[in-house]
Amino acid sequence: MGFLGLHYRIERKTMTLAIGIIFAASIGGIVEIAPLFTIHQTVEDAPDMRVYTPLELTGRNIYIREGCYACHSQMIRTLRDEVERYGPYSLAVESKYDHPMLWGSKRTGPDLARLGGKYSDDWHVKHLINPRNVVPESVMPPYAYLARNKIRTDDLGLHLAAMRKVGVPYTDEMIANASADAYGQTTPDTPYAEGVAKRYGAATNIRAFDGVAGEPTEMDALVAYLQILGKLTDAAHKTTTAKAGE
Incomplete structure (x- = not known):
C-alpha cells in the first residue's frame, strides 16, 4: 500500500x-x-539523391489516395531474411524527400522499398488492372480505372512549390515547367522529354508507362512512381558493398 x-x-x-x-x-x-x-x-549522405519528377510525385499522391501504404510497407529492416528477400536494408536518407513518410506498419503484400526496375511496365499495368492476372493468390483489389483517368497537370507547379516549402530542393525552373515535364516524361519522342532529362537527369525513366501514347493517365503516374522506388539514390547499395568489403 x-x-x-x-x-x-x-x-x-x-x-x-x-x-x-x-x-x-x-x-x-x-x-x-x-x-x-x-x-x-x-542520416547518411547521398550526393546522387534526386527529387521526384512531377509525374512521379503525382503517382505517389495516387498511391496515398488509394491507400496502398496500408498493405505495403516501404522499409526493409536489417533482419537477414528481409535483406535476402527484398534487397539492402532501408536508409534514412532514402526517405529524405518523402512527405509524408510511407514506411508502413503492415504487410498484406510485399515490401516495395526496392520495387523500382524489378518488373516491367507491362507487368505493373496488368497487375494493377487485375492482380490475379500475374499473381493468382493475390488479395489486392483491381485498379483498372487508373488507365482511364487523365491526370490533372495544371496545378503540378503548386505541388512542387509546396514540397519546396518543406525542404525538397525543387528549383524555380522545375516548378515553372512542372506541367510540361509531366507530359514530357510519357512522350519520349517530343521536345518536352528533353526538358525532363535536363532537369531531373539523363537516367530518368521517360516512356509511355501504360503503353499508350497520349496525355498521361493515372496509370502512367502510378507506374512511374513504382518504377523509381529505391532508385532515387544508390546509397543503400554502396553502404552494403562497403560493409561487405570490411
Whole structure:
C-alpha cells in the first residue's frame, strides 16, 4: 500500500500532480527530441539523391489516395531474411524527400522499398488492372480505372512549390515547367522529354508507362512512381558493398 498510498496523496494535491505530469511528459519529450540534435551524424549522405519528377510525385499522391501504404510497407529492416528477400536494408536518407513518410506498419503484400526496375511496365499495368492476372493468390483489389483517368497537370507547379516549402530542393525552373515535364516524361519522342532529362537527369525513366501514347493517365503516374522506388539514390547499395568489403 506504500506506493498506492503515495499515489492517492499526490492525486489530492493539484500542484503536485501537475508537476508529476510535467516531469513524466518531459522524459518522453527528451527521448524524442534529443536524437534531432545529432541527426546530421546519423542520416547518411547521398550526393546522387534526386527529387521526384512531377509525374512521379503525382503517382505517389495516387498511391496515398488509394491507400496502398496500408498493405505495403516501404522499409526493409536489417533482419537477414528481409535483406535476402527484398534487397539492402532501408536508409534514412532514402526517405529524405518523402512527405509524408510511407514506411508502413503492415504487410498484406510485399515490401516495395526496392520495387523500382524489378518488373516491367507491362507487368505493373496488368497487375494493377487485375492482380490475379500475374499473381493468382493475390488479395489486392483491381485498379483498372487508373488507365482511364487523365491526370490533372495544371496545378503540378503548386505541388512542387509546396514540397519546396518543406525542404525538397525543387528549383524555380522545375516548378515553372512542372506541367510540361509531366507530359514530357510519357512522350519520349517530343521536345518536352528533353526538358525532363535536363532537369531531373539523363537516367530518368521517360516512356509511355501504360503503353499508350497520349496525355498521361493515372496509370502512367502510378507506374512511374513504382518504377523509381529505391532508385532515387544508390546509397543503400554502396553502404552494403562497403560493409561487405570490411
